[in-house]
Structures are given as structure tokens and as C-alpha cells.
Amino acid sequence: MSRLILVGLGLNDEYGLTLRGLxxxxxxxxxxxxxxxxxxxxxxxxxxxxxxxxxxIQLLRKDLEEDSGKILEYAKKSKVAVxxxxxxxxxxxxxxxxxxxxxxxxxxxxxxxxxxxxxAISLSGLQNYKFGKSVTLPSSRGxxxxxxxxxxxxxxxxxxxxxxxxxxxxxxxxSMSIGEALALIMNWEETDRRGVFxxxxxxxxxxxxxxxxxxxxxxxxxxxxxxxxGLTPHILIFPGRLHFMEREALRYFAxxxxxxxxxxx
Numbered sequence: 576m577s578r579l580i581l582v583g584l585g586l587n588d589e590y591g592l593t594l595r596g597l598x599x600x601x602x603x604x605x606x607x608x609x610x611x612x613x614x615x616x617x618x619x620x621x622x623x624x625x626x627x628x629x630x631x632i633q634l635l636r637k638d639l640e641e642d643s644g645k646i647l648e649y650a651k652k653s654k655v656a657v658x659x660x661x662x663x664x665x666x667x668x669x670x671x672x673x674x675x676x677x678x679x680x681x682x683x684x685x686x687x688x689x690x691x692x693x694x695a696i697s698l699s700g701l702q703n704y705k706f707g708k709s710v711t712l713p714s715s716r717g718x719x720x721x722x723x724x725x726x727x728x729x730x731x732x733x734x735x736x737x738x739x740x741x742x743x744x745x746x747x748x749x750s751m752s753i754g755e756a757l758a759l760i761m762n763w764e765e766t767d768r769r770g771v772f773x774x775x776x777x778x779x780x781x782x783x784x785x786x787x788x789x790x791x792x793x794x795x796x797x798x799x800x801x802x803x804x805g806l807t808p809h810i811l812i813f814p815g816r817l818h819f820m821e822r823e824a825l826r827y828f829a830x831x832x833x834x835x836x837x838x839x840x
Contacts, residue, residue, distance in 0.1 A: 579650040579676040581663035583688015584608075586785025588617035589626060592658075596686045600627055603656035605649050609634040612668060613660035613691065614750050614808050617786060631658060639668050643675065650681045662690035694784045695739060695810050698791050700824025701779075705815065707736030712756050712811075714743045720763055725771045728813050732771075735816030742809055750807035753780040757800045757811075772796060777835050779812040779825070780804055793829035 580599050585591015592600075600606055608631040610618060624630040634657075638645070649655045663669050663685050673683045696703045710727040724740065731738045742751040757778070764772045774797035782790040782804040790804050793814075817825070817836070825831040 576654055576682075577651050577680070578654045578682045578684060579647070579673070580654070580656040580684045580686060581669055581673060582656055582658045582686040583662045583690075584610075584615065584618075584658050584660050585689040586613070586661060586691060586694060587615055587783065588786070589619055589623040591689055591785055592623075592626070593686065593688060596658075596688060597626060599684065599686050600656040600658065602654065604653035606631040606656045606658065607634050607638075607646060608632070608658040609636075609639060610660055611636050611744075612666045614744060615660055616783065616806060616808070639672060643672050646672070647676055647679060647681065650676060651679060660688075662688050662692075665690050665692060689785065691741075691784060691810065692739065695781050695812065698781055698784060698789060698828070699779050699812055700828040701737055701812065701814065701821050702818060705735070705737055705818070705821075707731035707734060707738060707815070709739040709741065711741040712743060712751065712759070714751060720767060724760070725763075725767075725769050729769070729771050732813070732815050737815045738813040740811040740813065742807075742811065744808075750809065752807055753782070753802070753804050753809045753811060754800055756809070757796050761796065761800070777814055777831075779814065779829055780809060781812070782807070782809045784808075784810070791829045793825045793831035793835065795835055 580603060582596040582600055606627060606629060646655060659669055676683050696706060708727050708731060710724050712724050713721050728738045742756050744750050760772050774795060776796045778796055778799055779793045780799050792802055822836050
């Protein structure tokens with residue numbers, strides 16, 4: 576049987592794998608896993624192997640983006656499971672793999688998992704239908720200025736919408752921290768003076784979503800730049816116009832001060 580099964584792993588460790596994902600994977604002839612599209616800090620390959628009954632073959636970025644033909648060759652003749660962080664088709668890399676499999680006449684099965692997109696919104700207490708376009712904050716080791724994060728937040732804010740901002744992960748799998756991200760943003764703002772991000776801009780920082788001890792903290796940029804969020808992965812939300820229930824949620828879920836909530840209102 577030719578079949579490619581893309582299975583979502585969830586967000587933090589092997590226990591984010593759903594029962595359907597586990598059963599689908601256990602029935603595969605070959606199991607692969609990649610964790611570069613979203614760093615899973617507490618993932619134990621040995622525990623996952625015990626759950627699956629076999630050790631999954633770990634994939635590098637090039638194995639999916641440059642040499643995916645090797646995986647598809649297996650899938651032409653057998654049942655192949657590829658375990659990926661979060662929800663399988665959130666990353667365009669996995670969409671491309673699924674499309675190429677379809678072109679070859681391979682059956683494609685998608686087993687959803689928890690995504691950072693929904694989990695971050697849920698933990699913040701903000702309403703999901705009030706989010707606009709999301710954006711990634713790229714690393715800037717050479718001092719380059721990236722305009723897109725400024726434009727996306729500005730456009731969303733003009734419509735009263737919230738912005739989910741992903742933080743860059745480098746080729747070695749190192750995730751940008753909230754402190755680094757806010758320092759970079761403010762350095763750009765001081766140089767280019769767009770007026771999008773100010774020291775008194777309200778922002779929500781979230782750390783280690785999906786773990787037993789996530790951190791959710793709302794406050795001014797000047798406060799969160801030095802706040803201890805602990806180990807990565809981290810993510811940011813820049814709120815737009817707040818509904819009264821969102822104000823309450825930020826106060827009790829994210830420890831937002833009355834001052835910061837009044838200012839954004």
C-alpha cells in the first residue's frame with residue numbers, strides 16, 4: 576500500500592501526540608520525525624520510540640526541502656509516517672511534501688495536532704476572530720532592518736486587530752527569546768522612528784506553550800524587555816482593540832496591570 580501519513584506532534588513533547596496520531600504511526604512501515612520547524616524542548620526520542628514500537632528516523636531540513644524524493648520513494652511502496660511539530664500543514668514545507676505525494680498517486684492522510692497558532696491565542700484569553708495577519712520576526716545579525724513586522728502590526732492595529740508574532744529559529748534550532756525580540760524591535764524603532772512600537776506599547780509574551788509550566792505575561796514593552804520568561808520557545812502577541820472580556824482575561828490570565836489596559840483602551 577502506498578500511503579504518506581503526516582502526523583502532528585503537538586507543541587512540547589511526545590505526549591502532545593494524539594491517540595489517533597499514535598495509532599496511525601504505529602501501523603506505518605517507516606516512521607520519520609522532524610523537529611526543526613518548531614523546537615520541542617522536552618521531546619524524548621527514546622520515550623517516543625517505546626510508544627511507537629520503533630525508533631523514528633530523524634530528518635534534517637534538507638531531507639524535506641531538498642531531498643524529499645527519498646521519503647516519497649518509500650511511500651510509493653509502503654506506508655510512511657512523518658511526524659512533525661504542531662499541526663502538519665501549518666508549515667509550507669509539509670504542504671509541498673503532501674502535494675508532491677498526491678502528484679505521484681500516493682494516498683495522503685493528515686492527522687492534526689495542536690498548533691502554536693491556536694494554543695497561543697487560547698492561553699492569552701484573546702478572541703480568535705479578532706486576530707489579523709500573523710508575522711515572523713527574523714533575526715538580524717547583520718543589522719538589517721525588516722519592514723514587514725512593522726507594517727503588519729500597524730495594519731492590524733488600524734483595524735483593531737491583534738497580531739501574533741512568531742520569533743525566528745536559526746539553522747541550529749536556537750529560538751529567539753522575548754527579550755532579544757523586543758530589544759531588536761526597539762533598536763529598529765529608534766533608528767527608523769516608525770512610531771509603531773513604543774516603550775508604553777502593550778505586548779503579551781508567552782513561553783513554553785504546551786508544557787506543564789507555560790508563562791503568559793502582559794505588560795509594556797519597557798517592562799517585558801527585562802522580564803524573566805525562562806527557556807524558549809517564546810512567542811509575542813501585540814493586542815489591538817480589546818473587548819471587555821479580553822481585558823478581564825489579560826488581567827487574570829496574563830497579570831496585566833490596570834494602567835496598561837487603560838492605556839490601550
